Amino acid sequence: MATGPDTTALELDKDVAVPEDLEDLALQDDYGLNPEYVERVIDAADRGDDEHLRELVEALHPADVADLMGFLSPAYREALVPLLAPAELADILAELDTEIREEVLESVSTDALATALGDLDSDDAADVVDDLEDDKRDAVLAAMSEVDRHAIQTSLGYKDETAGRLMQREVIASPQFWTVGQALEHVRQSSDLPELFFDVSVVDPSFRPLGAAPVSRLVTAKPETLMTQIMEPVIELTVDMDQEEVAYAFEKYRLISAPVVDAGGRLVGQITVDDIVGIIREESEEDTLALAGVSDVGRDASIMEITKSRFWWLFINLGTALLASGVISLFEGQIDKIVALAVLAPIVPSMGGNAGTQTVTVAVRAMATKEMSSANVLRIVWRETAVGLLNGCAFAVLMGVVAGLWFHGAVLGLVIGLAMIINLFAAALAGILIPIALEKMGYDPAVSSVIFLTTVTDCVGFFSFLGLATLLLL
Amino acid sequence: MATGPDTTALELDKDVAVPEDLEDLALQDDYGLNPEYVERVIDAADRGDDEHLRELVEALHPADVADLMGFLSPAYREALVPLLAPAELADILAELDTEIREEVLESVSTDALATALGDLDSDDAADVVDDLEDDKRDAVLAAMSEVDRHAIQTSLGYKDETAGRLMQREVIASPQFWTVGQALEHVRQSSDLPELFFDVSVVDPSFRPLGAAPVSRLVTAKPETLMTQIMEPVIELTVDMDQEEVAYAFEKYRLISAPVVDAGGRLVGQITVDDIVGIIREESEEDTLALAGVSDVGRDASIMEITKSRFWWLFINLGTALLASGVISLFEGQIDKIVALAVLAPIVPSMGGNAGTQTVTVAVRAMATKEMSSANVLRIVWRETAVGLLNGCAFAVLMGVVAGLWFHGAVLGLVIGLAMIINLFAAALAGILIPIALEKMGYDPAVSSVIFLTTVTDCVGFFSFLGLATLLLL
Numbered sequence A, B: 001m002a003t004g005p006d007t008t009a010l011e012l013d014k015d016v017a018v019p020e021d022l023e024d025l026a027l028q029d030d031y032g033l034n035p036e037y038v039e040r041v042i043d044a045a046d047r048g049d050d051e052h053l054r055e056l057v058e059a060l061h062p063a064d065v066a067d068l069m070g071f072l073s074p075a076y077r078e079a080l081v082p083l084l085a086p087a088e089l090a091d092i093l094a095e096l097d098t099e100i101r102e103e104v105l106e107s108v109s110t111d112a113l114a115t116a117l118g119d120l121d122s123d124d125a126a127d128v129v130d131d132l133e134d135d136k137r138d139a140v141l142a143a144m145s146e147v148d149r150h151a152i153q154t155s156l157g158y159k160d161e162t163a164g165r166l167m168q169r170e171v172i173a174s175p176q177f178w179t180v181g182q183a184l185e186h187v188r189q190s191s192d193l194p195e196l197f198f199d200v201s202v203v204d205p206s207f208r209p210l211g212a213a214p215v216s217r218l219v220t221a222k223p224e225t226l227m228t229q230i231m232e233p234v235i236e237l238t239v240d241m242d243q244e245e246v247a248y249a250f251e252k253y254r255l256i257s258a259p260v261v262d263a264g265g266r267l268v269g270q271i272t273v274d275d276i277v278g279i280i281r282e283e284s285e286e287d288t289l290a291l292a293g294v295s296d297v298g299r300d301a302s303i304m305e306i307t308k309s310r311f312w313w314l315f316i317n318l319g320t321a322l323l324a325s326g327v328i329s330l331f332e333g334q335i336d337k338i339v340a341l342a343v344l345a346p347i348v349p350s351m352g353g354n355a356g357t358q359t360v361t362v363a364v365r366a367m368a369t370k371e372m373s374s375a376n377v378l379r380i381v382w383r384e385t386a387v388g389l390l391n392g393c394a395f396a397v398l399m400g401v402v403a404g405l406w407f408h409g410a411v412l413g414l415v416i417g418l419a420m421i422i423n424l425f426a427a428a429l430a431g432i433l434i435p436i437a438l439e440k441m442g443y444d445p446a447v448s449s450v451i452f453l454t455t456v457t458d459c460v461g462f463f464s465f466l467g468l469a470t471l472l473l474l
Helices: A020-025 A035-046 A050-058 A062-071 A074-083 A086-095 A098-107 A110-118 A122-130 A134-143 A146-156 A180-189 A215-220 A243-252 A277-291 A303-329 A332-337 A340-344 A347-368 A377-406 A410-440 A445-473 B020-026 B035-046 B050-058 B062-071 B074-083 B086-095 B098-107 B110-118 B122-130 B134-143 B146-156 B180-189 B215-220 B243-252 B277-291 B303-329 B332-337 B340-344 B347-368 B377-406 B410-440 B445-473
Strands: A173-175 A199-203 A209-214 A257-261 A267-272 B173-175 B199-203 B209-214 B257-261 B267-272
Touching: A035 A050, A035 A062, A035 A074, A050 A074, A062 A086, A062 A098, A074 A098, A086 A098, A086 A110, A086 A122, A110 A122, A110 A134, A110 A146, A122 A134, A122 A146, A134 A146, A173 A180, A180 A215, A180 B215, A199 A215, A199 A267, A209 A215, A209 A257, A215 B180, A215 B215, A243 A257, A243 A277, A243 B277, A277 A347, A277 A445, A277 B243, A277 B277, A277 B347, A303 A332, A303 A445, A303 B340, A303 B347, A303 B377, A332 A340, A332 A445, A332 B340, A340 A410, A340 A445, A340 B303, A340 B332, A340 B340, A347 A377, A347 A410, A347 A445, A347 B277, A347 B303, A377 A410, A377 B303, A410 A445, B035 B050, B035 B062, B035 B074, B050 B074, B062 B086, B062 B098, B074 B098, B086 B098, B086 B110, B086 B122, B110 B122, B110 B134, B110 B146, B122 B134, B122 B146, B134 B146, B173 B180, B180 B215, B199 B215, B199 B267, B209 B215, B209 B257, B243 B257, B243 B277, B277 B347, B277 B445, B303 B332, B303 B445, B332 B340, B332 B445, B340 B410, B340 B445, B347 B377, B347 B410, B347 B445, B377 B410, B410 B445
Parallel strands: A173 A199, B173 B199
Antiparallel strands: A199 A209, A257 A267, B199 B209, B257 B267
């Protein structure tokens, strides 16, 4: 189905200059930044060879320069920043991690920054301005053009992590009675187009979106075709929509861009997929990290900051562990009589914790991808508890036999087997109900489900094993 | 910066028909499928009201129909499939989960399927054909046009989860000496264009990509401009590149589309971002699930399948727990003398397991996003062990005091404090070195790191606490 022209008979046209940056991209091993390249940059900086340094950096994609900054120490970054042209600086600022960006922003002059920001789409520019100290922000905004300043201020008026904040205000719109030819003419004469655009919105007289025509269809349609004939339905996003919802809509409907409307349904901006791809990973990573009790403090955080960020999760876990110890201490007398109980006791809670974590992870993921809804929640609860019971029975037999043989006691085997069934059932039930309850109460189920879960599995695990031992063995 | 025409003075043009599906989208509460809608579908199916059923389904976005299928039981799905037109069926097939897709494919006739697949881009069509039983696959391919069949067979020739498999073979290419006007003319006359396209590749005489011109720039450039003047550098993907690498490149460089080249560097297809967004989430979810010991068996898996898929992780964990019990049993005599040891013993391994999981999660994530590389691996190892030692000291003091007060023994407090430092240090070291080692050996660090980690933290935890108690208390 390839529709390329037959080029086998073509001859190389020597007059056509291949842009320099194309050759430069070939400099790299693959498309990424490699350690040797970082070495060469450090070498050049050490020698104070600004010209070579500039060449090395210019040869890189802005995203790779941002990566490079992350690998360099602050002193090298300081040597590098003044060498960047405003347009380059702008692109790199949009890609940098927050911590490094703040540092870089401090070292750039107000005027250079105002020029650089003028080159960015309004969403990226607002993102950068938001990171500035109050004083500098005012100065930079004052140095920008009226139009750009207004766009950035409007953008910052929306809450963080909402569609309003993510959108760029640059949109191309066509009234519904225009033809393709009129729309193309309008595009050609517009002066402040987005850097790239993928479609032209079709709006009604109140500027409400009716649909959008992909640019590729504008190109192939006859000029006299009405825009309404080639437009496609759109998924409208509202300015206050959470970025997680926005990402979900893009993924589900495979959107390339989507119009953003205000409370009155009027078109106020658009979001394009290149701004969403990163958010999809972020949102999904947030869950992964939260499940393990890690909050993202950025890759440039100090050791003390990281230690503190991990401390509290461990602190709460210590509480859970102490509670479990409290349960064990209820049975001190029994352990004194049968020391095998102390040897076997940690097994049942450990299995419960692992089985429950499997369930919690599945539940959190099903919620994030909206696979779990009120329509099927009962089925999922039933499925998880059934799985918990089945694996509980399997491990009851396994562990029962092992314990029975190890300590030459069939009743001890029975005790640990029964405790295993009870705890794996409790783990499944807690593993599915805790995230559902947290979500219903408006909390992020990824953040605290595991804490509550292990409290349940530790306490039920120790209590059922030691309690059954008291009943059946003593 | 909004560049819309001033439409406040425009009057509604009554002659312009708003496409029906636009109104239908408004039927829904928000853009997603809601439980009431599912109820209405089930109602219509129960009444055998095919016409209403067809209306309800036609009003939905194909992605929502795919979701709807997931919520319905097989009998309802069977009632629904025959009502779909070939083009609709094609779009929905591309969105369905594998298990449901297999079921639906069985119920569709060979001819209907061949027609439906002809409507899809080659990557989506190949994906569906790959799911067919051998007999049916041959029959369907035989019923397709020569061109479509060839495209699908070529696509299936590439390994699963590679760029070759993901790409669509439909590309638009321009020789380097063409002008924008010539390229646009070529686009208008091509009969087999991709469903949507975002740029025109510029190739040399051997069909090697030199760059690509975004369609939005084609539209705004003067017709006599050379394609090489408006093209931008491209990131080339090779046919054998793993889909994780592909997703990484799209995310990092914010790509909308990228050319795919064969071993000789010749353009053979392209990948567009809409096919990548889902993969980014999948890859990142795979890690989340793998860290918790869950393999994705699909949402339609039976309870037995799910139970089995979770069994093996728990089985290995049972081995770890038994090993830990073995460590405890070395100290049976000591526990017999001081029963407080049995009460406190699980605390140190539990804290180690949690702290180590934090480190493993951070490490796995840093590897997935390539934040960790040979250039900074030593710094990260140092950072993690420092964090482990610091939190080890903090919890040593905390837990030492608690244990000392609880059991009226300062030495017992000292013992658990020292054990805490040792185990949190071991947890940090294991948490960072295990994933690095697994990655170096070519294994997925997300899959088995936690197992090895808990083996370390359980054994070191119990051994250090009970061992120190033996040395200092007895």
